[in-house]
Amino acid sequence: MSGVNVKSEIKPLKKVLLHRPGKELLNLTPNTLEELLFDDIPFLKVAQEEHDAFAQALRDNGVEVFYLEDLMAEVLEANPELREQFLKQWIEEAGIRTDRYQKIIFDYMQENYPDAKDFVLKTMEGINLTELHTDKSNSLVDLVSESSKMVVAPMPNLYFTRDPFAMIGNGVSINRMYSETRNRETIYGEYIFAHHPMLKGTPEYYSRYNTFHIEGGDILNINDKVLAIGISQRTEPDAIDAIAKNIFNDPTSPIETILAFNIPNSRAFMHLDTVFTQIDTDKFTIHPGIMGPLTVFEITAEGEGIKVKEVNGTLESILETYVGHPVELIPCGGGDRIAAEREQWNDGSNTLCIAPGKIVVYERNDVTNKVLRDKGLDLIIVPSAELSRGRGGPRCMSMPIERED
Ligand SMILES: NC(=O)NCCC[C@H](N)C(=O)O
Structure with missing residues (x-):
């Protein structure tokens, strides 16, 4: 029995998965920003305050908030035998190849982080070489390394x-990331979906391997029968073919159609939800920049496989066909090109809908927010000066676990 139920983007949100930004942000440096996909270094204290305000706004509106770090710590507390296995795998995946360093890091983590939650947070934070106090006299690597560098990023x-794991109906996609x-x-995701009592048994439609x-x-999740997936900088068409087959072959999944939206490959448009989110039964926010070049494909089941065809028409008419009634697309920036580009960059189109017409938005996107308010939407406005430096908005910062049917 799956503990996951997300068959819509807008039905009342009951449970959500968050992660409170932690000391991992203190380990961003100017020369690692590009590799770590940040555009600037957030001020951690303020980022945490903003994130706490976001979590509280969700709670105030009846949403139960779960933190990834808590679920993972609960898994390790309930299954102490998994700790060593997880630690070895984490060290391997951090790219630590030498036996000597694998042992140094293993011992360091075991000795210094006995508490499961501290341990999990440390695996997220990374390790600086200065923390390890290695004996430099018996390793050339240590002698030539800068004394302060991240051994584990x-x-x-x-x-x-x-982004890393996504709920689809009653299932999950544990993603292979770009x-x-x-x-x-x-x-x-691998550990919580295999071992946490709330998530264990969830059908897995895609594997990180x-x-x-x-x-x-x-x-x-457009509705129980229709799923939309962006073909983007981050998502390859081959992955969509594979996940489509797995979803269609799950007899418990009601999904009949997958729409693949081919969006431009760029950092500003990194995911479909940075340019397009549903905010009410008949309303979507959209970045006007994707209106022109968009191509959409319809994927349906055929025998054990899939059938794909290109869908022609305007975005409105395509959505109307699959949503089942007319829809309105509300442009980010209210039609002003500069405001649209500026506010899309700061996630003006990336809203989290917690009930039809009720959306969480970033405070800084005041042009778009006014347009949305004038259209009758109920806005829950959250502070965003620091969180937005990571290039993601309220939808990016939340993974629904359960919505009402
Ligand atoms: N769904 C989203 O658009 N998530 C935002 C992810 C931002 C992150 N810095 C990234 O580049 O992956």
Whole structure:
């Protein structure tokens, strides 16, 4: 029996998975920003305050908030025999290849982090060479290394819980990520979906060990029968073919159609949800920049395999066909091109819908927010000066576990 139920983008949200940004953000440095997919270094204290305000706004609106770090710590507390296995796997996946360093890091973690939650947070934070106090006299590597460098890199993107594992109906896709840094995040998904009582037994539609990449920001549950997936910088068409077959072959899944939206390959448009989110039964926010070049494909089941065809028409008419009634697309920036580009960059189109017409938005996108308010939407506005430096908004920072049917 699956503990997951997400068959819509807008039905009342009951349970959500977050990660409170932690000390991993302190290990961002100017020369690692590009590799770690950040555009600037957030001020941790303020980022945490903003994130706490986001979590509290969700609780105030009846959503039960779960933290990834707590679920993972609960798994290790309930199954102490998994700790060594997880630690060895985490060290391997951090790229530590020499036996000597594998042992040094293993011992360091075991000796210094007996508490499961501290241990999990440390695996997210990373390890600086200066912490390890190695004896330099018997290793050339140690002697020539800079005294202060990250031996185990941090995972600063973990607060974007939308991306590494994505709920699809009653199932989950544990993703193979586009970047090396984000691929390490899915290890927590592997353990919590295999062992946490709330998530154990959830059908797995994609594995982190597959070849092609797919990320949760590209996956939108339009309704119980229709799923949308972006073909983007982060999601390859081959991965969509594979996940489609797995979903259609699950007799418990009601999904009949997968729409693949081919969006431009760029950092600003990294996922489908950075340009397009559903906010009400008949309303979507959209970045006007994707209106022109968009191509959409319809994928349905055929025998054990799939059938694909290109769908022609405007985005409105395509959505109307699959949603079953007319829809309105509300452009980010209210039609002003500069405002649209500026606010899309700061996730103006990346809203988290917690009930039809009720959305969580970043405070800084005031042009888009006014347009949304004028259209009658109920806005829950959260502070965003620091969180937005990671290039993700309220939808990126949340993974629904359960929505009402
Ligand atoms: N769904 C999303 O658009 N998530 C935002 C992810 C931002 C993160 N810095 C990344 O580049 O992966």
